[in-house]
Amino acid sequence: MKQQMKLSDNTHETSIDYKKELNPSQLDAVTSTEGPLLIIAGAGSGKTRTLTYRVAYLVEKGVSPQSILLLTFTRKASQEMLNRATQLLDSRCAGVSGGTFHSFANTVLRTYAKEIGFGHDFSIIDRSDTESLINMIRKDSGYASKNRSFPRKQTLANIFSRTVNKVLSIEDVVSHDYPHFSNNMEAIIEINKDYANQKRINNLLDYDDLLIYLHLLLKNHLDIREKLTSLYSYIMVDEYQDTNPVQAEIVYFLAGTKKNIMIVGDDSQSIYSFRGADFMNIMRFPKVFPSTRIIKLEENYRSVQPILDLTNKIIENAETKYSKKLFTNLHGGTMPIIIRTEDEYAQSGIIVKKIKRLNEKGIPLNEIAVLFRAGFHSFGLEIELTKNNISFIKMGGFKFMDSAHIKDVIAHLKAFASQVDRISWYRILMLLNKIGPAAARKIFASVSKKGWDAGLSDIKLKGEAAEGIMKLKGLFTKMELLSGSVSDMGETIIEYYIPILKKMYDDHPKRGKQLEHLVTIMERYTVLGEFFTDMALEPPNTVKDDSFSMNSSDNDRLVLSTVHSAKGLEWNTVFVIWTLDGRFPSVHALNKEKELEEELRLMYVAATRAKENLFFIYPGNVYDRSSNSFLCNPSCFLDVLPDNILERDYE
DNA sequence: CGGGACAACGTTTTT
DNA sequence: CGTTGTCCCG
Numbered sequence: 001m002k003q004q005m006k007l008s009d010n011t012h013e014t015s016i017d018y019k020k021e022l023n024p025s026q027l028d029a030v031t032s033t034e035g036p037l038l039i040i041a042g043a044g045s046g047k048t049r050t051l052t053y054r055v056a057y058l059v060e061k062g063v064s065p066q067s068i069l070l071l072t073f074t075r076k077a078s079q080e081m082l083n084r085a086t087q088l089l090d091s092r093c094a095g096v097s098g099g100t101f102h103s104f105a106n107t108v109l110r111t112y113a114k115e116i117g118f119g120h121d122f123s124i125i126d127r128s129d130t131e132s133l134i135n136m137i138r139k140d141s142g143y144a145s146k147n148r149s150f151p152r153k154q155t156l157a158n159i160f161s162r163t164v165n166k167v168l169s170i171e172d173v174v175s176h177d178y179p180h181f182s183n184n185m186e187a188i189i190e191i192n193k194d195y196a197n198q199k200r201i202n203n204l205l206d207y208d209d210l211l212i213y214l215h216l217l218l219k220n221h222l223d224i225r226e227k228l229t230s231l232y233s234y235i236m237v238d239e240y241q242d243t244n245p246v247q248a249e250i251v252y253f254l255a256g257t258k259k260n261i262m263i264v265g266d267d268s269q270s271i272y273s274f275r276g277a278d279f280m281n282i283m284r285f286p287k288v289f290p291s292t293r294i295i296k297l298e299e300n301y302r303s304v305q306p307i308l309d310l311t312n313k314i315i316e317n318a319e320t321k322y323s324k325k326l327f328t329n330l331h332g333g334t335m336p337i338i339i340r341t342e343d344e345y346a347q348s349g350i351i352v353k354k355i356k357r358l359n360e361k362g363i364p365l366n367e368i369a370v371l372f373r374a375g376f377h378s379f380g381l382e383i384e385l386t387k388n389n390i391s392f393i394k395m396g397g398f399k400f401m402d403s404a405h406i407k408d409v410i411a412h413l414k415a416f417a418s419q420v421d422r423i424s425w426y427r428i429l430m431l432l433n434k435i436g437p438a439a440a441r442k443i444f445a446s447v448s449k450k451g452w453d454a455g456l457s458d459i460k461l462k463g464e465a466a467e468g469i470m471k472l473k474g475l476f477t478k479m480e481l482l483s484g485s486v487s488d489m490g491e492t493i494i495e496y497y498i499p500i501l502k503k504m505y506d507d508h509p510k511r512g513k514q515l516e517h518l519v520t521i522m523e524r525y526t527v528l529g530e531f532f533t534d535m536a537l538e539p540p541n542t543v544k545d546d547s548f549s550m551n552s553s554d555n556d557r558l559v560l561s562t563v564h565s566a567k568g569l570e571w572n573t574v575f576v577i578w579t580l581d582g583r584f585p586s587v588h589a590l591n592k593e594k595e596l597e598e599e600l601r602l603m604y605v606a607a608t609r610a611k612e613n614l615f616f617i618y619p620g621n622v623y624d625r626s627s628n629s630f631l632c633n634p635s636c637f638l639d640v641l642p643d644n645i646l647e648r649d650y651e
Numbered sequence: 652c653g654g655g656a657c658a659a660c661g662t663t664t665t666t
Numbered sequence: 667c668g669t670t671g672t673c674c675c676g
Contacts, residue, residue: 074665102666126666145672149659152670207666242665274663374662436652465652537666564664586662602663 016060016088022046022053029262029295030054033061033234036255036289037262038282042326043311043608044302044570047264051236052081054262055096056089058234065095069232069254073239075100075538077568097232101247102207103537105214108228109205115221116213121529122203123414124536125423128402130206131157132423137194139437143187151181151188160192164208165244165276202420211246218253229256240265240285244276252288259289268315271564271602273594300326302570304333307614310645311607314637318600336607336614337647338579338638344619348384351575351617355390355558358573358613365391367572369559371606373584373599377577378560385558392558395565401539405501405511406518410535412493413486416479417528419455420448431500432468439465452476471496486531487522494519563606574610576603579638580618582631587624603637616646 018027026046029039030053041047051070059065072078078098085093097104106124113120125133135153144150151159155178162173170189175182199205205213218225237243237251240263255261263285270279286292300308308328341347355368372378378394385392400406408431414424422444429440439461447455456473475496482488494515501515502508525531559571578584585599607614616638622631633639638646 100666105666124666152660154670155660210666272664275665375664376662434652438652539666562663588662598663 016053016056018053018057022050023297023299025295025297025299026050026053029297030057032262032293032295033058033063034260036259036285036292038285038292038294039262039264039297040282040294040324041264041266041297042300042324043266043269043605044300045297045326046299046301047238047266047297048077048081048084048568050297051238051264052084052088054236055081055085055093059085059092059096060089063234065092066097067231067233068096069104069235070096070098071101071104071235071237071251072098073100073242075103077238100537101214101243101250102210105210105250106533106537108214108217109210112217112221112224115224116217117200118205118213119203122205123418123421123529124210124533125199125204125206126401126536126539127157127207128407129423132427133198133204134160134191134195136422136426137191137198141187141191141194143184143191149180150184151178155181156188156191159188160195161208162276163192164212165246166278167245202422211244211250215246215250215253218250225253225256229254229258233258233260235261237261237263238265241267241270241279241282242272242277243281245278245281246276248278248281248284248288255289259291261289268318268601269567269605269608271567271598271605273598296324298324298326300328301330302611303328303608304330304612306333306335306645307607307610307612310336310614310641311604313641313645314600314607315604317637317640318597318604333612335645335647336610336616337649338616338618338634339649340618340620340634342620344380344622345384347577347617347619348381351381351577352384352388352390354575354615356388363572365556365558368575369561369566369569369571369573369609370575370577371561371563371566371609372577373563373586373602375562377583381577382560390558391556392560395559395561400514400517401535403511403514405497405505405515408500409490409493409497409515409518410532412475412497413489413528414532416452416476416489417532419451422448428472432465432472434463434465435468443469484526484528486525486528487519489528490519490522563602566609567605570609570611572611573613573615574606575615575617576606577617578619579603579616579635580622580631581633581636582624582629583618583622584635585637600637603635 018030022030026049029037029050039050041050055068055070058068070078070081082093082096082098109116110120113122131153134156138144138153138156159170159173159178162168162177163170170192171185174185174188181188199209218228232254235251235254243251251261251263263282265282267279267282270277286294303311305328308326312326339350341350351370358368359365370378370381382392382394408427411424411427414421415428425444425447426440429435429443430437443456443459446459449455450458452473456469459469461469475492478492479489482492498512501511505511522531576584581590584603585596589595589599616635618634620632624631
């Protein structure tokens with residue numbers, strides 16, 4: 001203890017000058033350590049900075065890092081904050097417990113799995129595993145073949161997840177959001193029950209279960225709750241406007257009696273209601289914690305005045321309850337502009353032209369972003385960028401872990417690790433020639449009873465099917481000799497899998513390379529279970545995919561991103577494309593007040609990403625298939641703005 | 652079992 | 667337009 005004190009004294013002889021490095025509100029937020037605290041942090045107001053300094057402040061004050069809990073929206077966010085705090089103070093900050101709600105739940109539940117009726121070695125299933133399992137139950141139930149318009153696996157997964165995240169009943173969700181499936185109510189409820197049973201039998205938790213069971217644990221086991229609340233004496237939660245009711249109650253339980261809890265958020269940037277987030281959580285917080293102090297961070301350090309004028313005006317039209325008016329000391333800059341073009345092609349053309357001009361002025365590509373409402377909105381632009389040799393990186397969308405070949409290889413690993421993993425066994429068996437659902441069922445029944453060795457030997461098959469099973473058994477026999485090295489097993493599987501890959505995909509060389517990349521990820525693991533958990537909870541979020549850029553080696557690339565994945569980021573210049581009614585806001589939200597309000601916040605998030613230049617562009621006349629109509633009006637969020645705030649170029 | 656014909660359906664995203 | 671699922675036939 002003494003040694004630690006001495007060490008820290010040495011490492012920060014230049015103590016942090018909080019007064020100098022933070023503005024008064026930030027300083028207040030950083031140094032108010034006791035009791036409940038609500039920070040309303042406007043866009044670009046130094047939210048991350050505040051959290052980082054607060055971690056350092058607490059640690060410097062002598063609070064043990066292990067007793068600080070920092071919950072964030074993504075793992076990347078928490079890691080970045082802790083890294084910065086470490087740079088600010090010293091390595092003690094790295095000992096702070098930080099992560100997402102889900103990873104925190106995972107850690108806690110591994111210890112207390114027995115209390116919720118699971119084994120401590122439970123597996124976490126990702127969204128596609130979830131859908132596969134639901135699909136098996138769906139088929140088994142027989143409802144699907146009786147009824148042509150029975151909900152698909154994806155729809156069922158959506159219904160179930162929504163039920164959990166919004167704390168509603170299946171009846172509520174179906175009748176409200178899927179009224180056309182109301183006549184299947186009993187069947188849907190039955191499948192949901194089966195799904196829960198299957199998970200319990202097979203020791204599986206899906207993403208929602210992690211939250212649900214953590215919540216249940218805290219609610220029903222006071223002794224465990226007390227243990228945790230005495231362990232975590234200082235809690236910080238970021239992006240609170242995007243928490244759902246379950247997460248909010250978890251926070252409430254964790255706060256315990258000391259209630260040293262700080263939440264940070266911006267009600268104007270709540271954009272995840274489609275998955276149960278409710279910005280009323282942040283509104284209600286002072287009621288739930290009666291002695292809450294509220295601090296507003298209103299100075300914006302990001303955008304020039306003309307951009308701020310516009311974003312302030314946009315959000316004025318929302319019914320947010322915590323009013324705040326952002327101001328800046330960054331002067332100069334030009335008025336944001338909205339441009340109408342002839343068609344999509346012309347829209348792309350303008351962007352290409354403007355990017356080239358900005359580039360000549362010395363603004364690097366990675367300081368420019370093109371933002372849009374939905375992933376597919378950038379397809380046309382991607383083609384034009386490629387033609388013009390402008391390299392770009394697209395954020396969000398397509399995920400490494402979601403591609404079929406990666407899933408296949410991991411399924412082999414999972415099947416090897418568990419003879420009762422139905423999802424994985426079906427998946428790998430069906431890859432074999434002449435083996436379909438019926439054979440897979442038979443083989444899996446045998447394997448789950450006798451293990452893979454005897455299970456595969458005892459199965460009677462003919463011809464190609466028998467051959468395939470032989471090969472699979474050969475693979476597993478080989479894997480058993482590898483004494484548990486994760487990457488060695490991976491490589492062995494890939495060797496076996498390559499012929500299948502070649503048969504199935506024309507682009508197998510590219511996919512083969514990605515499989516090699518998977519092996520390098522595996523090399524970081526010695527315990528198979530940890531590999532599986534990490535792949536579910538913290539999957540690699542980018543594919544190093546050269547198809548997306550001309551010269552992928554350099555980092556100077558234009559950023560294409562959905563507005564959702566642009567949250568928290570900033571660029572010198574931002575283009576928002578497809579800003580017309582029906583695209584942004586989306587057609588689906590046009591007649592629904594609540595959803596339209598969220599689209600407005602989404603537009604606010606998009607616009608507040610810009611530091612100096614902000615462009616809105618839309619093609620003037622677009623046919624929309626889904627609504628069978630022509631879209632031609634500029635986004636209503638922008639159209640209502642006065643001319644002295646937004647310049648118009650309608651040709 | 653596997654392939655072809657046909658019909659239904661569709662945001663956004665992270666864990 | 668592409669994905670997902672069902673049905674039906676060889």
